[in-house]
Amino acid sequence: xxxxxxxxxxxxxxxxxxxxxxxxxxxxxxxxxxxxxxxxxxxxxxxxxxxxxxxxxxxxxxxxxxxxxxxxxxxxxxxxxxxxxxxxxxxxxxxxxxxxxxxxxxxxxxxxxxxxxxxxxxxxxxxxxxxxxxx
Numbered sequence: 183x184x185x186x187x188x189x190x191x192x193x194x195x196x197x198x199x200x201x202x203x204x205x206x207x208x209x210x211x212x213x214x215x216x217x218x219x220x221x222x223x224x225x226x227x228x229x230x231x232x233x234x235x236x237x238x239x240x241x242x243x244x245x246x247x248x249x250x251x252x253x254x255x256x257x258x259x260x261x262x263x264x265x266x267x268x269x270x271x272x273x274x275x276x277x278x279x280x281x282x283x284x285x286x287x288x289x290x291x292x293x294x295x296x297x298x299x300x301x302x303x304x305x306x307x308x309x310x311x312x313x314x315x316x317x
Contacts, residue, residue: 190261193311200266200309203253205229208288210253212238212300214246226288227251234268234302235275237288242274242298251302256312264311268304275299 195203204227212225225238234251249272256263275281281299290297 189314191313193313195264195266195309195311197307197309200307201229203255203264203309204234204266204268207253207255210236210251212236212240213250213252214248216244216246224291225251226290227253228284228287232303234304235284235288236272236300236302237284237290238298238300239291239296240298241296245272245274245298245300247271249300249302260314262312262314264309266307266309268302268307270303270305272300272302275301 208226208228210225210227212223214221221240221244223238223240225236227234227236229235236251248270250267250269252265252267254263254265256265275284284299285297288299
C-alpha cells in the first residue's frame, strides 16, 4: 500500500529573495504570445545591472515588446523548490561587443538567425517557495 504524498505549502517570496534565487540559476524559459498562442522557449540567463540578459533560440523579430521569464528549481520527487517570474519590456542586444560578451557567457542551443540575446527590464517580479508540511 502506497503512502499518500505530503501536502505542499506555497509561500510568496519577497522581490529581493526572488532575485537572489534567480541569480543563483542559469536556466529558464521565455514566454510570450505569438499569433494569439503562448510561445515558451528554453533560455539561459544572467542578472546584471538590474537587467536580465536572456539567450534563447527564437527569431528576434518574433519577440513582442513585453515578455515573461520563468526560472525554477523543483525537486521532481518531493515537489519542493522555488519558482520566479519576471515580466517587463524587452529589447534585443544589438551592440556587437556586448553581444559577443553575452554569447561567450551564456551557452546557446542554436547558432544563427534563431539565436537571440534579449535585455529584460523587469516591472513585475513574483516568486514562490514550495515546501513540504511538517508532520
